[in-house]
Amino acid sequence: MIALDEEFSNPRLARIYDHLDGDRDDLKPYAAMVDEFHARSILDFGCGTGELLSQLAGRNLKLIGVDPAKASLDVAQTKNGAGDVDWILGGAAELNGLDVELAFITGNAAQVFLTDESWLFALQRLYASLRASGHLVFEVRDPSARGWTEWTRAKTHRVTAIEKVGEIESWCEVTDVSLPYVSFEWTYVFREDGAVLNSRSTLRFRDKEDIRKSLVDTGFELLEIRDAPDRPGEEFVFIAMATSRDRE
Numbered sequence: 001m002i003a004l005d006e007e008f009s010n011p012r013l014a015r016i017y018d019h020l021d022g023d024r025d026d027l028k029p030y031a032a033m034v035d036e037f038h039a040r041s042i043l044d045f046g047c048g049t050g051e052l053l054s055q056l057a058g059r060n061l062k063l064i065g066v067d068p069a070k071a072s073l074d075v076a077q078t079k080n081g082a083g084d085v086d087w088i089l090g091g092a093a094e095l096n097g098l099d100v101e102l103a104f105i106t107g108n109a110a111q112v113f114l115t116d117e118s119w120l121f122a123l124q125r126l127y128a129s130l131r132a133s134g135h136l137v138f139e140v141r142d143p144s145a146r147g148w149t150e151w152t153r154a155k156t157h158r159v160t161a162i163e164k165v166g167e168i169e170s171w172c173e174v175t176d177v178s179l180p181y182v183s184f185e186w187t188y189v190f191r192e193d194g195a196v197l198n199s200r201s202t203l204r205f206r207d208k209e210d211i212r213k214s215l216v217d218t219g220f221e222l223l224e225i226r227d228a229p230d231r232p233g234e235e236f237v238f239i240a241m242a243t244s245r246d247r248e
């Protein structure tokens with residue numbers, strides 16, 4: 001059973017997620033990698049509300065979206081091109097019988113794996129889902145940038161007007177820093193009816209060497225670590241290759 005943050009699993013919060021998440025320029029470099037790696041079959045692991053897959057729909061690609069949060073997948077399935085995607089409710093254990101050329105983990109979903117065991121299991125299942133020479137691309141925040149120091153009420157507070165929902169007041173506060181773990185809480189005030197919902201999260205900030213080792217231990221070849229173009233100096237974008245398909 002995967003423990004899920006309210007912001008992904010509560011239907012009321014999942015419905016406003018994209019509106020609060022902005023224009024998603026962060027996904028453009030990933031969409032471009034589909035052409036860069038000449039991939040025709042793509043898995044988005046931890047796809048959430050399916051933004052990346054929605055951008056890739058209509059291009060005659062085989063698209064698979066996997067996420068354990070039903071409320072987020074429900075939102076994903078309302079989007080343009082959702083019919084072009086095979087949606088799988090679940091996590092790494094549900095990555096069975098896939099054979100894709102490119103797998104993504106975007107939006108820092110790779111940081112939700114708090115234990116070595118769960119992260120290595122996810123990497124193993126992703127490896128098994130990739131064709132020989134297939135690519136795995138994922139992003140994580142660079143711990144040395146200490147991005148969580150910006151997650152204060154003063155710096156994150158805003159009011160967002162959402163059609164058919166009304167105004168949402170939201171802010172984030174860090175509740176604990178015990179590196180490599182950072183815990184934080186989002187508060188959402190639905191001004192229309194005064195409802196106040198909270199979502200608590202913990203992310204693991206792994207350093208480059210830790211991630212490099214986990215990739216090598218699961219059989220991947222680490223090809224490159226890029227900067228995220230829209231957040232230079234804040235994120236690592238790892239690009240790894242599954243070298244063979246012998247380990248299922």
Ligand SMILES: C[S@@+](CC[C@H](N)C(=O)[O-])C[C@H]1O[C@@H](n2cnc3c(N)ncnc32)[C@H](O)[C@@H]1O
Binds near residue numbers: 008068069105
């Ligand atoms: C920050 S969101 C990112 C969603 C999406 N990748 C994006 O860029 O919009 C993190 C996602 O990870 C998913 N998630 C949480 N635990 C997971 C797990 N154990 N396996 C796969 N996905 C998980 C959540 O449900 C959520 O949709």
